[in-house]
Amino acid sequence: MNRTQRIITGLSIGALALALVSIAVGAYTLALPDLLATLFGGGTPSDRFIVFKLRLPRVLLAMLVAVGFGLAGALFQSLLRNPLASPDIIGISGGASVAAVLSLLIFGATGLVVSLSALVGALIVAFVIYLLSWRSGMNGMRFVLIGVGIAFMAQSVIGYLITRGDVRDAQQALVWMVGGLGGASWEDVLIMVVSLVVLVPAVVLLASRLRMLQLGDDLAAGLGVAVQRSRLALIVVAVALVAIATALVGPLAFVAFVSAPIARRLVRGGGLALVPSALVAIVLVLGADFVAQHLLATGTQVPTGIVTGIVGAPYLLWLISTTNREGRAS
């Protein structure tokens, strides 16, 4: 087993263990045999209620959106050759949030419509950044800087919409600002499953071109990659991944941003590390959600995004302080 396979195995075991613990532990904690019995079709009616109605959707949704965030971050960072270029930093998640909140609060939309609005919002933001940063070629750093500006604008617009929307529930408002898994339902799980069934194969098909684009536009073109077309396709797929996840659980600060760099540091070797990035994201989101529910909760639950933010913010500071002028971390 090579290093990458070992890392993938380790992360998978960690993710599975965290998932089981998250389903088992709560106000009423199930013993492992009871939990397994319930998961495989047995268990008491009350156990079944707790597992299938209350906890399983939340854990599954956490894992699925983590895959979306983790992959999107890895794609953007490789594509723009910049560790700062993750969708949550450059306003793509912000665009998705704005559109989701707009459709929810102003137009009273629900379910799939909210997801689709988020997708449209994120695509519009990506398109605007792409247009503004285009100057006879694409420049990763310009893309990032313009994106950071747009991210701030998105935050302001969300704040404004929440004020106008007369949200009395601060908890719910916070979910849209920082992200949370409290409202997970089987419908959300289904939406995310369907999205991943479409988007993950697209990522697999585009991965070899992305590996070439990592070498620079000229070399990639010289090796036979249709650079503009491939980049556009990759951006659309990455935007869709992050937008749909954001529509369901809010931005979950920094998950997209930190997962791929952690995964790459684990596997090494200069590859895309897509699978490890997704797995790191799963571990991160499950871990953060567990902390938010059980370790930080005092009366009301803390939104998961606050915990991921606590993990991600120091990394951002470290990255900025060690990044050289070319925008490469040393």
Place this chain on the structure above:
Amino acid sequence: MTQTDAPQRPTHDLRADNVTLNYGGRDIVSNVSVGIPDGKMTVIVGANACGKSTLLRGLSRLLRPASGRVMLDRRDIHSLQSKEVAQLVGILPQSPIAPEGITVRDLVARGRYPHQGWFQQWSPSDEAAVEHALNATDTAELASRRIEELSGGQRQRVWIAMALSQNPDILLLDEPTTFLDVRHQLDALDVLADLNRERGTTVVMVLHELNLAARYADHMILMCEGRILAQGTPSEVVTAERMREAFGLEAQIIDDPVSHSPMVIPLGRR
């Protein structure tokens, strides 16, 4: 694999017909026609900003001409599929980017991309091409090292190895010796000369160093202000008069005692 019986490579015809190339509306190369001799070492020289790199980009399909056409085997190079061109023409740009942490072998292996299909797995011929590229550039013993750990000279040989694993019949290189000391410049050029001799690969490169250019070139193209001032064998191109015209340089041309190619002795004020 045809690496041992290489001189029977198919012949190719790469040429620019009345090509004008521009960046941001400014013509860098104006109305240039040039043919690249098949199976030879061609070197493009000229003063800074004379358009030599731009011409190379035009020939390699990286830059679409504003007018005129670049023809590969009598077909417009922009009408061909990108992978189809990449199987015949390789390009090593001036500053390629190595992904952080990548090993030499993995980087060289990426040169195989144009030979792989959507679902095609790594094949024995891919493996053989990578091995050959590593051996030809003397980088085999570096194969498991990371790019960041290498010296500038080693790194440049690895990039050339990547271009070789692509196995192109025509290889274009933009200043492959920049940032190298003189010893490593010669190493890199020797690798390319071997490639040309042993496999019949047509090599086209932009070089700054006139004497090395004259030594390694079969065919020289001298550019000045976006046009071709002269082309031919080094002794036809490198003359005192042309050096004055192209570089504003007063120079004496002598016979290189080693290679008997023309050698430029610049005349400064002392």
